[in-house]
Amino acid sequence: MDPAFFEKEVQSSEIDAILEELNLESTVVNNGSEGDEELNKLESSYEAKRLKLRKELNDAMKKLEQNSKAASERIYAVLRSQMRVRPIDEQDFQRAADAIRRRHESAQFEIKQYVANCLLVHRRNIEQARKKRKNFDKDTTSILQAYFDKHLDHPYPSEEHKQMLAQQCGITVQQVNNWFGNQRIRRRKQIEDSRLQHEQNSEMYCQDGSNLEQLIQPSGIIEMPLEDGSQQKLFIIHPQPNQIYYQAFDGDMYMPGPSNSEIHQIYGANEDFQQ
DNA sequence: GCCCATGATTCACG
DNA sequence: CGTGAATCATGGGC
Incomplete structure (x- = not known):
């Protein structure tokens, strides 16, 4: 397989659509014993990768959540302690919260993009195997x-x-x-x-x-x-x-x-x- | 269901 | 290694 084929980055607009597949119960279409060995092997390996990616995504999100929470608590603590030496108003807290939220979101995006990319590569493999030949349009x-x-x-x-x-x-x-x-x-x-x-x-x-x-x-x-x-x-x-x-x-x-x-x-x- | 076009695969060659 | 040739296997129109 030509590696360049997979190299193009996942479009941000596609990410959520791609990731939805992670939530499915199972992607194995083969209805049981029928079909060739090769395809079954591919499908189960794809399923394994899918589950692994789902766990990875979940863990990463949880960890990110915790990090952001901890970060904002630290910032708030700093701000509160500074209140004694300089005036700190609601806006300062708001700005700090916004900054953390932005970082949180961009990190979230990166994780999603990475996972979506991995998933896409695996999905291409399985799709290739499933439909044996398709005439060009x-x-x-x-x-x-x-x-x-x-x-x-x-x-x-x-x-x-x-x-x-x-x-x-x-x-x-x-x-x-x-x-x-x-x-x-x-x-x-x-x-x-x-x-x-x-x-x-x-x-x-x-x-x-x-x-x-x-x-x-x-x-x-x-x-x-x-x-x-x-x-x-x-x-x-x-x-x-x-x-x-x-x-x-x-x-x-x-x-x-x-x-x-x-x-x-x-x-x-x-x-x-x-x- | 048949038949041909067509994409993929395989192997030999230089 | 890229290509030619034979061959395989499927798609799609009739």
Whole structure:
């Protein structure tokens, strides 16, 4: 598991919601003997950690309570003793009480934040184990797709870019790796399958009559949305490192695809990462 | 319930 | 170590 995934601090607004889980009787959802060993073990270990954290939180709060009480008693004693040498009014007591209350509250917050953080980490583990696989949501895939399509000539994001993508998508770097790995292979396969299909209806020539075999291997394939809602496959051709053009396949003939600028109107709108 | 897309896992390679 | 390739396992649409 990617540690960075857990590193972000718990938002203060979430803390109480997270801590509520500590008050539950039990979080074990497994209804008895069913389920796999691995999950049961995880669940009981999570339950143990949860109970431990609950006790820790309780103890810390009690201790803090006592400390604050003792502190305010000390302050009051000091103030009372000073009354003999200087005038001390109700406001002085009030200020002292406020100061102690503020310290008390900030300490309380820190404890809660710490416990909530611990709990969250453990909860993520158990959640991960419970639901085995979940498809990424639409936003996530479109972000990844956009990056991939923009770097078709070299769809290998750097470590930095992987982290940015992960953060942007709300997934782990490992998941970004998986996605790009799968994507590279499956796109290549897609291209290969398309070529094979085309080769099957043997006589295929470009507009100028030249044979397919002379064509440069496409380095990528994208699906361009058409006005009628359907999608058209476009092959990406890199004749030279800095050159790019697109080829569409229409019936049994390769046609020049849309120009690069047209493509960019469709795909290029989203901001790019700096290379 | 089937089927394919898709995320994850595993292993080999350089 | 990062990647490619094969494979597994699940999700989700029909």
